[in-house]
Amino acid sequence: MKSRTGRPAVLMDVAVLAGVSTMTVSRVLNAPERVRAETRARVLAAVKELDYRPNHAARQLVTGRSGVLGVVSIDTTLYGPASTLYSVEQAARHAGYNVSIASLSSLDRTSIREGVERLRAQAVDGVIIVAPHESAADGLRHLPPEMPVVAVDAGDDIPVPVAKVDQRAGAVRATRHLLSLGHETVRHVAGPADWLDANDRIAGWREVLEAAGRPVPEVLRGDWSSRSGYQLGRRLAADPEVTAVFVANDQMALGVLRALREAGRRVPEDVSVAGFDDLPEAAYFWPPLTTVRQDFGEVGRHAFHMLLDRMAGAEPEARRMVEPELVVRESTGAAPGLSRA
Amino acid sequence: MKSRTGRPAVLMDVAVLAGVSTMTVSRVLNAPERVRAETRARVLAAVKELDYRPNHAARQLVTGRSGVLGVVSIDTTLYGPASTLYSVEQAARHAGYNVSIASLSSLDRTSIREGVERLRAQAVDGVIIVAPHESAADGLRHLPPEMPVVAVDAGDDIPVPVAKVDQRAGAVRATRHLLSLGHETVRHVAGPADWLDANDRIAGWREVLEAAGRPVPEVLRGDWSSRSGYQLGRRLAADPEVTAVFVANDQMALGVLRALREAGRRVPEDVSVAGFDDLPEAAYFWPPLTTVRQDFGEVGRHAFHMLLDRMAGAEPEARRMVEPELVVRESTGAAPGLSRA
DNA sequence: CTTGCGCCTGTTAGCGTTACCGGCAAGGGG
């Protein structure tokens, strides 16, 4: 019977207006079928009239659930993490969840824990971790056990379910493609050593080379940036033996492309280049980049549903792989001296 | 005096262990200076021993504050929004806030409200809106008045404080630069009509042309994607009169570059191209792209601090502009027939 | 020696919601 002006309406206000108890209002909101249709209608009308909104905090206090999911992620400025975050958020929204983020600036082994802690302090119901790092794996092994967690693109030896793109398979496809064009071997510009994807891609590349009995050249390590791709590309361009390069992401591939061109080596006539990711821009590189498409959206959706399972108490499968797809464009071609001898 | 095993510790557990009242524990956590050092130490020890974590919901229920900020944003996959989001998150974290996101998939005029509503239901303390759209402006005019809101890159005629990059100034710089190279006029590939930035950039471009008494050609409208840049670029390439193009973002510029090259028109010898944004990749386009750098991080930080002011009850300045910077690289050069006649 | 003031700590009363149990009416079977 409080003054209904000013302060937002609470359950009691609705109850009074509808002439029922607060419990009934609560039921209308949470289990409508347990209330007679007529009463329900009256309550709903009151809710509408007062523009009532449930108090999240009060509800959470008593139920223990917050309806908020956390995502801890490295640099959400990068295309991959950003896309994953986006699709997680979309999926979460449709299921009635909100999403909080904790971006990691540094990657020391405590930062993952710190991110999870921050989210936990905010009482999220579950956490998705997007941090494809060795050091992240380390952090994943020391998590509060009662917290439902799912990882994206993590390694195999961690105690949480993982959703990921089959990086190795992607690398295999790209490398096979290059070999099938007649190249004797394939050079590889990889990502940083502590990135799991980088290492998976190396593994796939190496696997194909070894299986085909080809020489396995030294791996060049970049940092995912175009700049590093450019620098490494100059080294490659200086070596006339190089006819095919598999680059671990599209940004670096852009740098490689530029280095090659500056050195007067034509793509794909002299050197073939394949990337990884299939950025929206990749089709407009010069030449249009052959690359491996990862469906980040799919990964995000998988991760979300696996988390939902875990939150429901079920033990979801330990791993969910998304198949990447080779997209052949114009940056790869027959090995020099082959088609036109 | 409850069993301390299993269930996480609550304030009372800490109080009992430290031999004080719950109120004292609460004070140690929220206003340490109001408790004697000795007592404080005892409490802190108990907190540590029990691994106590304050219950967010309970605190929020009584204080009315959640310590969570909301960001409603269009497609966080795009570089600009992603960067802004990232810097907001960083700034918020350092100030002890968490951030929740609400990405918008569509841009109808209700979606902004919907996003804000969702965040409001989650009881965020304030909201930053990243939606540089006409329709967004519409949504911004109908917000719950008690909710502190700050917008990023919004228009001028809205009732909330705005942090933004001075798009018009950026366009002015790019266009002047092109004119100063001797080009008779400058074509413009713009972004979608309902994007404010797109229109601001058009305005800056037009302004310079008019001030210089040059013809103002028809604007070409893209959708920010490389694909659209490519398509529009082909139209431009077909017109031999075209010697300078100012493109409203780097992705489209990439497409334009490719279209020009395919048509046999050299950049910058035949046609100069300038972009906008300065993506990390822009320096590795071919040729390296002259563009206008926007400091999204700065914008995000401004937005956050303005929001903080609003939440503190202060009325922050209505607008905070960040100056963009022209980065001259190799995609722009003297007008043909000028330097080498 | 008393009075008053500050410093520190405790007591009480909610914040808004849902869980749990209990009650009451209507309807069906014995």
Next chain:
DNA sequence: CCCCTTGCCGGTAACGCTAACAGGCGCAAG
């Protein structure tokens, strides 16, 4: 005709925390 089930609804007690006030103690001033 009575008892028991079934369907709906209400009362009460938490959930874990902090605001507001109250009180005890020591010390300085009168």
